[in-house]
Amino acid sequence: MPTADEHLSRNLPEILDAFAELVAIPSISTDPAHREDVRRAADWVRARMERAGLDARIHETTGHPLVVGRHHAGAEAPTLVVYAHYDVQPPDPLEEWRSPPFELTRTGDDFVARGAADDKAQVVLQIAAAEAALAAGTLPVNLVLLFEGEEEIGSPGLTPWVREHAGELEADHAVIADSMMFGARRPSLIFGMRGLAYVEIEVRVGDHDLHSGQYGGAVPNPALILARILASFHDERGRVAIEGFYDDVLPLDDELRRVWGSIGFDDGAFARSAGGAALSGEEGFATHERIWARPCLDVNGMVAGYTGPGKKTVLPAVARAKVSCRLAPEQDPERIVSLVERHVRKRTPDGVRVNVHGRQANRPFRSDPRGPLFEAAARALGHVYGVEPVRIAGGGTLPIARDLAELLTPSVAVLGFALPGANMHAPNEWIPVEQIELGARSMVRLYQELAGAQDHDPSPSAARSVRDPERPHPG
């Protein structure tokens, strides 16, 4: 009987064909015109799971269906839930694609397509890992593949389903297979994501725009009032100046800072990826600390008056801003929304109307980076990639991670195989060809590590074995 790795190597052409099939289904969850395509993708995923040897079922939600594939290894075996999603973002702007978005196109060492990185490669490689392990007779964990079709529209159906089924799942660990590595051949394990408090602020003066000559200097200008409010959100040291904002924020752990400091986060590369922006932020913290662990406040949008070409001498009646805070692990987003609102109201002059509308509040996610899932995953990734994965946090917000951690198990890792700059949600989305196989091998190894079925061989070898002469080396 071949090993799971051998099975993956032999079957790779067929796995990549499957990847191409899934990519070819335009499962754009936000677009009602593609409702049937999303359904087709769900059917495809279910069939593929079944072929892999899993017990695969479609679960209806109020929107697009969930597909759940299971393997039962035994009551003694640990249970691993793996989350991914088979829906994708729209491909717009179409004219910027260099190949058809729904046609898996090989360009050098990469695959290019909508969903290549986010998240169809991960759907395919997770099923391939289970299939290979089953084929080799070595899937020693109870596995639950939980693949949704609504990630790109906020996962409305997922959490209710998980809440309802949490008891029966008896999960010990969960992996969110929807993220990227730290760099090429540098795998990462993500143990935290920031929370989000998103508010809209509207400042209104009078009920219609005014002529700036006839009224200028004698009526309040809502754009200026809003500007003063926005300007009051930070102090000179780059800290958020909202009273009580940092009340619950704990200092950064010294050991964590030391470890992160040794990873080699590249400020220059980060600035380049930001389009050449100068870096700045809260004093006393490194760039990666600011993103991964510190809260912040930003303006996401603002508008007032005339914004077209040329001049218009108008005094706007209304000014609006969208403001969001990313939150540290200990912060409560609902409380932050209240603090922002109080701050804004205190700074609104008499006779001027202000409305503060809390649009979204997501709690942060934080897992234990030294827990058994992270130790097992570190060994598995280290084995396959030949380097110790970095254990980092993400600057974004992942409600799914928070929900799984609350409803299923606190042992949640975010572990995906796309690479930085993958053009997720943008034209020409890509993933290296080799990541399909390396990702699947990593998962196979993770099953074994979690089940304690693997001796802890410190010498990585698989990464080398993948670089065989038949396959080009990534540049």
Add this chain to the structure above:
Amino acid sequence: MPTADEHLSRNLPEILDAFAELVAIPSISTDPAHREDVRRAADWVRARMERAGLDARIHETTGHPLVVGRHHAGAEAPTLVVYAHYDVQPPDPLEEWRSPPFELTRTGDDFVARGAADDKAQVVLQIAAAEAALAAGTLPVNLVLLFEGEEEIGSPGLTPWVREHAGELEADHAVIADSMMFGARRPSLIFGMRGLAYVEIEVRVGDHDLHSGQYGGAVPNPALILARILASFHDERGRVAIEGFYDDVLPLDDELRRVWGSIGFDDGAFARSAGGAALSGEEGFATHERIWARPCLDVNGMVAGYTGPGKKTVLPAVARAKVSCRLAPEQDPERIVSLVERHVRKRTPDGVRVNVHGRQANRPFRSDPRGPLFEAAARALGHVYGVEPVRIAGGGTLPIARDLAELLTPSVAVLGFALPGANMHAPNEWIPVEQIELGARSMVRLYQELAGAQDHDPSPSAARSVRDPERPHPG
């Protein structure tokens, strides 16, 4: 031979027919599709002037033509130039009109149409005044009616023509017939308009928008930087906090403040006309002083990031604002643009790009409210309306007034017959029916006052005579 006033009364139906004819020509100067209509309006104006007994000619410009009508009274007679314009704003939004915009519609005591107030009534009544005076044999001034067709697009052709013909015109006085009275039956003489310095500010960080989770807290936010810049433009007392801004501004004249304080400017009515806005502004000044004589700075528009419905967690790459200053008589707009630019640059952090683009700079206009033109016009308006006209300034900017004062004569008055709230540039523009005749009588009387041909009868009578039983009284 009937008097000029009798001539006006008898001919009023015909004058109103002419008004309707001119209104029916959609002379929208900004719209190339109406180019021929603007030409038709010019031809109509020229023919009407000729019919009135003036030497009328069309002068080509690079755009729409000027129409100039002249009467020569003699080398000893003073020369009065009267400016008006025969072009109009577009009628949009069409659906808000209660009658067809290019059909002169009588509604109660008012005429409603695009151009009713701005400025076709004034074109018609100015020609009617000259016609009546000529018919009565009493036009004792050299009169130059200077009517352009490009006012609504910034008068590009007017100033070059005036500069070229200034010498031959030998103007003693000029009237800008494009404004409104202080109130119903309360005529005003406007002796000053504020200047304008209009700039666009663009703050740029990086070359593309960023994910607010992946970059938030570690890169500068151009919307926040712009907000801080805008917030720095004023101090706590409502004064402009740009260094040097007030250097050239003289204190308000005590006598002027006393006179203006006695006019009865109604803050409540002003606030209502501003859509219920609370009033505010520079400390130490009344509302009318803030508008008529004090400089100010306002935001006319600003935009950054995502401004559509719902949320988008984006960090904008760029933020833009349009900012304008209205200027006191002594201020130089070019210098103000420079001061604004210096202020902005000093407040832009290192590594952030800022562009400050001076889009427009118009010098303020200020005439002598006690000069002979104002004394004569005060007598003429007092005679017709039965009340002393108020001598005030305007908060807006009138480059034509400034240009005429510089090129022709410093004796310039802004004197028009629309009423406040006339919906200029808006749907349902209107002017009281009676203003056509009262305006024309005022001009006839002004010719006489300027020529010294009128004894200074202090008892006003004409206003009463207009309110005859056949004509309804304005409400």
